[in-house]
Amino acid sequence: MYKLVRRLLNKLTGGSQSQIYQPVLSEQAFNLYILHKCPDIFSGNVEHAHEFSDSEYTNYIALAFREKISSRFFLQPADVDKLCQRAYQPDSIWSHQLTRFVSQVLDDGMFIYAEQGPKLSGEFPWQSIPVGPGGDSLYSIKPHRFSFLPRLALATYLRLIPSNYLLEIVDSWMKKAEEGKSSLFYVSNLVVIQRMLATTWAWLFLAARPVTRSIEELGLESRLLRILWADIQFLIPRIGSSVPNNHLLADRFAACFIQMVIPEFCQQIEFSDVEEKFREEFLRQTYDDGGSFEHSAHYHEFACEMGVAYLLLCYKQGRESNKEIYNRIKMLLHFQAALTGPNTKTPLAFGNATEDGLFPLDGGKGWCSGSLREIYRALFAAQITSTPNDDPSVERAFWLLAGKLRESDQNIENDLICQSFPEGGIHVYPDSELGGRLVFRSGPLADTTVVAGHTHADLLSICLSVGEQMILGDSGTYTYRGLSSKWPESSPDWRNYFAGPIAHNTLCIEGQDPFGKIVGDFRKFDIPPPLKCHYSISPSLAWCEGKLSDVGIYSGYIRGCVHVKGYYWVIYDDPSLLEIDDQLCWYGFQCTPGSELSNFSPKTLQIENNSKNLFLTSSFSDSPEIIEGNLDPPGGWFSSGYGSLSPAPQIRYKLEHFLPSAFVITTQPEAIPELISVSVENDESSIILTLKSTHNEDWLIINKNINNACVYSGLVFTGQLLWIRFVAEKPALLRWSNGHHISWEKYGITLNLEEAADNVLVL
Incomplete structure (x- = not known):
């Protein structure tokens, strides 16, 4: 038996030189790994574990991992029932969204980006999903990210669908993956990482089922554990090899996630300093003001989701996170909240985007602006405006925060500031x-x-x-x-x-x-x-x-x-x-x-x-x-x-x-002005904009060299920005930014702007 285990482990850790990665997903291989690499699962609990049949091993391991993983994860299986009672009443918006999703993917066909693909079933063509425009292989790859899986697992828990529906889908994927005939299953670290995260959440919803109900259905939980195990065996020798942008950050986060949540699946390889490497990469890829070096809103969301998940897992495990990381996560969430504003359903999609998120826990189309805003409110900024109730991505925050969304506050700060x-x-x-x-x-x-x-x-x-x-x-x-x-x-x-x-x-x-x-x-x-x-x-x-x-x-x-x-x-x-x-x-x-x-x-x-x-x-x-x-x-x-x-x-x-x-x-x-004119003055250090209409005239004076006074038409302004409204050809209203002094002999104006109580003055 030892030689069999060794051969399996060699294969799992990269012994095969085949171009197409071929995972080991069998029940026997998984049980052997647990028996020899995780003996504490059985120690003190089952005296004759070595006498178990494969099916008995499967059930016992599945039950054991309910305790192992749940004690480290965002929430425990026992929490799912009370959270579902809060959020998934028959007339709730989330229930309707979940029902609609299940009907779509099982009856009509799942959307693969802008195209409607095949129905999810045991006959799903995992190896031959059509490519998109221009031979875009991302279309063929997308289902392998498993973004559908947590939603279908939740539907299974809520008994919206029988468990055999999901069992057939998972079995068909495992069967085709083991054949090793297509590179789509393990095409990149990032795809496998996204599948790993989706699978872990799906496992949680299934693990929440009462033992009396699911003792005969533990095989589905076991299958998800085996997929997680195989994915982690693929990732461990490859972590750190990805392109040094969001892909490398995902590598570093995945290492943290594995070590913090499922360390049993990475015991055969040295796996040290993972948190320090994640923190270093996170700080390298983000800015002090909350921006990101990729200059893409979608990949900024990626960084936010990773940072938030790391922070929440630290809290779950009863330890403080690194202070610098804490502050950087806060600034990234602040950036996101400002970028979208309270209307989170209209994300500002600058830069590349595919809308493939890391935590597919809601009924939206991938963007998670509302989720990040609610997490920001819950962790850092209670006083900003809450997300609209009909933003589907709030459901993602609900699960990541274990239901601890913050109620709307009566003393909302005005976050409609520049x-x-x-x-x-x-x-x-x-x-x-x-x-x-x-x-x-x-x-x-x-x-x-x-x-x-x-x-x-x-x-x-x-x-x-x-x-x-x-x-x-x-x-x-x-x-x-x-x-x-x-x-x-x-x-x-x-x-x-x-x-x-x-x-x-x-x-x-x-x-x-x-x-x-x-x-x-x-x-x-x-x-x-x-x-x-x-x-x-x-x-x-x-x-x-x-x-x-x-x-x-x-x-x-x-x-x-x-x-x-x-x-x-x-x-x-x-x-x-x-x-x-x-x-x-x-x-x-x-x-x-x-x-x-x-x-x-x-x-x-x-x-x-x-x-x-x-x-x-x-x-x-x-x-x-x-x-x-x-x-x-x-x-x-x-x-x-x-x-x-x-x-x-x-x-x-x-x-x-x-x-x-x-x-x-x-x-x-x-x-609306009737006439707009622009002039450059003061040796090109000032720009003067004039906006004329029937009843008034506005001047905008932009002084680029704030250390020197801007002189224009008898006006002397020391400062950065000045707006003047004229009514009946006389200045009637002033506004300024970073202003110090203004004098205008023609109108008898001499003002020390720094002494003003506000940045607005009615003349």
């Missing part, structure tokens, strides 16, 4: 009076670390939502597959289109990507951080400006954003330093699908979507070009999720003589 995350490249300008929020995506900041494989060319772009409706958005990802012979002959280069500047709300120079064209499927990692950024925030006025460098033909481009609360957002551009010959250049604004555009006035476009309105006014003399669903060349496309492709209006303003220009965006018709 916030800047310069390292993370995000500046958030919400406005409750306008009912909208603008996010200025500045980009990777100079002197920060960047791993750009998943980064889009979204430098100095904007996104804007009104209520729950995104109006101007990041166009999405659509595909990771570069142009090749696997695409139809006349297919556009979708990968470069969606990753490039043409699909983002910023300057586009035709045929030029600031980071260079993607060759293959992903960007090169090592791009120089291209941005110099300045910003300033006060309660009623906020500003950010970025200048690009080290990005080829885009170097020297300047864009700024000013938010005047209650009135409008202003975007200004200065392309005067660009060295461009005859290339076609434009400022683009990508609307979301369903948007309808009309001329509100000669200078103003009205954009309406789902009864939400936005007004876009420009300083340009010519009307913009509107493109929707063009293929040659591509333009006017939107991907609301990985694999989806929809035509949507794109607005393009062609550059005029490379002079400074501006746009004013608002939801209030009365705030």
Whole structure:
């Protein structure tokens, strides 16, 4: 018997040199491993364990692991029943979502990204799932991540489906995996890690069944334990070998998870310093302000989920986490909460995204903005606004927190304040009076670390939502597959289109990507951080400006954003330093699908979507070009999720003589200016924007050199940002940010702004 065990262990730990990994999933092999490597499971409990039959071993091991794992996991099987009684009453929204999910995957077919695949059953084609557009193998791989498994296990526990449904699905996967005929089952560390996490949660829901009910069904629990065992044997010799971005972080987290939750399955190999290595990698890949070096919202969520899970497991096991890690997790969650705002159902998907999360515990489509917001509220920030009740991802937080969601507080802080995350490249300008929020995506900041494989060319772009409706958005990802012979002959280069500047709300120079064209499927990692950024925030006025460098033909481009609360957002551009010959250049604004555009006035476009309105006014003399669903060349496309492709209006303003220009965006018709002008003053250290309408005139003065006074039309201003409203040709209202002093002899004004109680002054 010893030789048999040794041969099995050699095979499990990488002895086979076959290109396709072939796991050992048999009941006999698993029982032998437990008997010889985990004798404490039997010690003192069963005197004659060696006399057990395989089926008796199976039942006993399954019952033993209910105690072993549950004492270390996020919650114990005994907690599941009371949590289900709270959350899954017949008329609850989560019950309806679970029922709908079960009906879909078992009766209609599971969605594989934007396409509907086969029904989940014992006949599921695990080895021959069709690829996606452009030969995208991620479609074939997705079911092997097991994102469906925790939901079906929960449905089994709640008796929405009989256990044999799930048993047939699991058996069919195990049978095909053991054949070793396809690389899809063990295609990468990350896929196996995602399956391991999903399987552990599915095991928990099954382990919650009473023994009297499940003694004959323990074989299903045993099968999940055997899949976990085989996955861990695959991972252990490979941990640390993944690409040094989110994949490597997942490696380090998986090592922590295995050691903290299921150490019995990794006893045959030295497995030390795993927590220290995870902490080092986590800090390496994230910024002090809560951003991430990948500059992708989806992979930022990955980092958040790993950090939160590590922290919660530390709490579960009665020990404190590292202080630096604790603070970094707090900042990452703060970044997420600011990025989405209270309306978490409209995630801001900048950068690459496939929506494949680490903890598929809810009825959503992969994004977990609401989950992370509720975890942030529970662990760090009780006073921020809670997530909407109909956000399905809250269910994920419910399980990770063992049901300890925080009730809504009566003294909610206003988290609709302007916030800047310069390292993370995000500046958030919400406005409750306008009912909208603008996010200025500045980009990777100079002197920060960047791993750009998943980064889009979204430098100095904007996104804007009104209520729950995104109006101007990041166009999405659509595909990771570069142009090749696997695409139809006349297919556009979708990968470069969606990753490039043409699909983002910023300057586009035709045929030029600031980071260079993607060759293959992903960007090169090592791009120089291209941005110099300045910003300033006060309660009623906020500003950010970025200048690009080290990005080829885009170097020297300047864009700024000013938010005047209650009135409008202003975007200004200065392309005067660009060295461009005859290339076609434009400022683009990508609307979301369903948007309808009309001329509100000669200078103003009205954009309406789902009864939400936005007004876009420009300083340009010519009307913009509107493109929707063009293929040659591509333009006017939107991907609301990985694999989806929809035509949507794109607005393009062609550059005029490379002079400074501006746009004013608002939801209030009365705030629309009739005329916008931009001038550069004081040896290019100041920008003056003038917005004229019938009844008033506004000045915005941006002083880039705060150490010197800005002088304009008799006004002397020492500070960063000043907004003046004129009524009847006299200044009537002032707002400022980082202001010190203002004098204006013409109007008899001399003010020490630092002595003012607020950043607003009525004259």
